[in-house]
Amino acid sequence: MxxxxxxxxxxxxxxxxxxxxxxxxxxxxxxxxxxxxxxxxxxxxxxxxxxxxxxxxxxxxxxxxxxxxxxxxxxxxxxxxxxxxxxxxxxxxxxxxxxxxxxxxxxxxxxxxxxxxxxxxxxxxxxxxxxxxxxxxxxxxxxxxxxxxxxxxxxxxxxxxxxxxxxxxxxxxxxxxxxxxxxxxxxxxxxxxxxxxxxxxxxxxxxxxxxxxxxxxxxxxxxxxxxxxxxxxxFVAEFLGRCNFLTGKARSTGTGTWLLETPGLSGGIPFDSETQPGPGPVTVALRPEALAVTAPVTGAPAPGWPADVMYSTFLGDHYLHTLRIGPQTLTALTTHPLPTATVRVALAADAASLVTQDSAPHDSIQPAPVLHSV
The missing domain is CATH 3.40.50.300 (P-loop containing nucleotide triphosphate hydrolases)
Structure with a gap:
């Protein structure tokens, strides 16, 4: 064939x-x-x-x-x-x-x-x-x-x-x-x-x-x-499901990776990029399931950031949570209800990726993708 x-x-x-x-x-x-x-x-x-x-x-x-x-x-x-x-x-x-x-x-x-x-x-x-x-x-x-x-x-x-x-x-x-x-x-x-x-x-x-x-x-x-x-x-990120978008300044770590510096998320967010980000504001995409949400442990150091649970929605096999981290509002998915109104949020590895704003219709010609068998 x-x-x-x-x-x-x-x-x-x-x-x-x-x-x-x-x-x-x-x-x-x-x-x-x-x-x-x-x-x-x-x-x-x-x-x-x-x-x-x-x-x-x-x-x-x-x-x-x-x-x-x-x-x-x-x-x-x-x-x-x-x-x-x-x-x-x-x-x-x-x-x-x-x-x-x-x-x-x-x-x-x-x-x-x-x-x-x-x-x-x-x-x-x-x-x-x-x-x-x-x-x-x-x-x-x-x-x-x-x-x-x-x-x-x-x-x-x-x-x-x-x-x-x-x-x-x-x-x-x-x-x-x-x-x-x-x-x-x-x-x-x-x-x-x-x-x-x-x-x-x-x-x-x-x-x-x-x-x-x-x-x-x-x-x-x-x-x-x-x-x-x-x-x-x-556009692609939004069309393929729920997604969080964060905008800030890209900073090189000097090891070939990048960090997004954005208010409320101290330490920055590591993200993937095949090309060097521009000097102006950049945007990264975060899927809700890439956020690891746990109850805070008193006195124990933990990665991530403290967050307030604004509200939660039960969707059958999972829960959708709206969280507030400083000035940022993010959505996260868990398989269980959250036990407290204050939680800890960390990122899974390779959670964030750089996204571009969509160009106006027909202002450029896209390359012809060649797909390979998998």
């Missing part, structure tokens, strides 16, 4: 640049997620890959096959791209049975009748719906409809799978089970997959690589852990 290569995809609707020279490579067998808010360009990118949308400029290749080249006026029709697509609405034929829906792409390709029957049975067993072959979509649950849509996408043996927010119509519990099931299936099949979502939990749980999009550009690319722990910009 060849890799997917996208280069400088550009699309403008009126005065709005929906895609701004988007470029990336999806390795063979990888699960790559396009993550971002509504209107960021992720679905337009996916539909361009599928052949249902024609960009103004750029190229799309699948292995040694050129699927789209605006300059050369080449645009392979969607039905000839041999890609499996699952739409957000599933797009099942209501008057056809489950088996007939799955068989549809095979019949379009004039597959032999016996082979259609064999392949449909095989795929329905794969998605655990062999017993519902004669049912119609309206007789199925949302999760079952989602699996029928996936079975139909896999029926003709595609070389890659494209998924456009397939879990958005499911409730929270069913969504969790569906993403675990799909992740297992994708790994078993080893099929190259491009997944679109605005849900950061889905992206973090399922992906080999994440491409974060905003204003038609890829603003961050990397593994889930790398993108979460080192977001690079304030």
């Amino acid at each position: 060849p890799e997917i290569s996208v280069r400088k995809l550009t699309q403008t609707f009126g005065t709005t640049r929906v895609l701004d020279e988007v470029g990336f490579t999806v390795p063979d067998g990888a699960f790559v997620t396009l993550l971002g808010p509504s209107g960021c360009g992720k679905t337009t990118t996916l539909m361009s890959l599928a052949g249902f949308h024609t960009p103004d400029a750029g190229t799309i290749a699948h292995g040694d096959r050129c699927l789209f080249d605006a300059a050369a006026r080449r645009n392979v029709p969607a039905e000839q791209r041999e890609l499996g697509v699952v739409f957000q609405s599933y797009a099942l034929w209501p008057h056809l049975s489950v088996a007939e829906n799955v068989a549809f792409p095979l019949k379009v390709r004039r597959t032999d009748r016996a082979e259609v029957k064999r392949r449909v049975g095989e795929i329905l067993d794969l998605v655990e719906l062999g017993h519902r072959a004669d049912a119609h979509p309206y007789e199925l649950s949302g999760g079952q409809q989602q699996r029928v849509a996936l079975a139909r996408a896999l029926a003709h043996g595609p070389s890659a799978l494209l998924l456009d927010e397939p879990f958005s119509n499911l409730d929270a519990k069913l969504r969790e089970r569906a993403r675990e099931w799909l992740g297992d299936l994708q790994r078993d099949l080893g099929i190259t997959t491009v997944f679109v979502t605005h849900d950061q939990t889905e992206a973090l749980a399922m992906s080999d690589q994440i491409l974060v999009m905003n204003h038609g550009r890829i603003v961050r690319a990397g593994t889930p852990e790398d993108v979460y722990r080192r977001p690079g910009s304030r």
